[in-house]
Amino acid sequence: MLNLLRKNTIAAGVLAIIRIYIGYQFIHAGFAKITSGGFDASGFLKGAIASSTGEHPAVQGWWAAFLEHIALPNADLFSFLVQWGEILVGIALILGLLTNFATLMGLVMNFSFLFSGTVSTNGQLILLAFFVLVAGANAGKFGLDRYAMPYVRKYFTVKGNHRKGTTVA
Incomplete structure (x- = not known):
């Protein structure tokens, strides 16, 4: 199955x-x-924090502490990061540019929303994103990754390595 996801053109x-x-x-x-x-x-942050109490809390205490002490005091920054993060992840995924990184950032956002007690399409998007992430470079084969990744790999090539073309894993 892994080989199919990573190598198959279909x-x-x-x-x-x-x-x-x-x-x-x-x-x-x-x-x-x-x-x-x-x-x-x-x-949203206040609602998530409020959902961390009671008999059956929807938000775990450790996450509520993060929201209360870090996210809420910096709500303007988090508002900016969420809206523009969603736009940038969306553009990158549609174009197939830096697909694995964009997928990883999308997963971080979706898990953050789930941790905050949101039940929406986040679970579905997480499941689909795992297929994209596991597929590696094949997920961006029909996208700009086909052209961009050789330059990215060249940039991250270890200088002074004994074998030419060896890259950082």
Whole structure:
């Protein structure tokens, strides 16, 4: 199965569709936040913190502590990061540019939303993103990664290595 995801051209096409779908979901969410006249995450953060108490808390205490002591005091920064992060992840996934990194950043955001008690499409997007992430370079085969990754690999080539072309793993 792993070999199929990482090497098969048909799988690359299916992964491109999945990647574009995930990217669209991120762009759609980010665009809605940017054009709504000023996205403010503080209400969401306060609601998540409030959901950490009671008999059956939806948010775990350690995450609520992070939200209360780090995210909430910096709500403006987190608001900026969420809306523009969603836009940038969406663009990168649709274009197939730095696909693995964009997918990883999308996973971080989706897990953050889940940790905060949100039940939406986040679980579905996480599941799909794992297929894209496991597929590695094949997920960006039909995208700009095909052209960009040789330059990225060249940039991260270890200088002074005994074998020419050996890259950092």
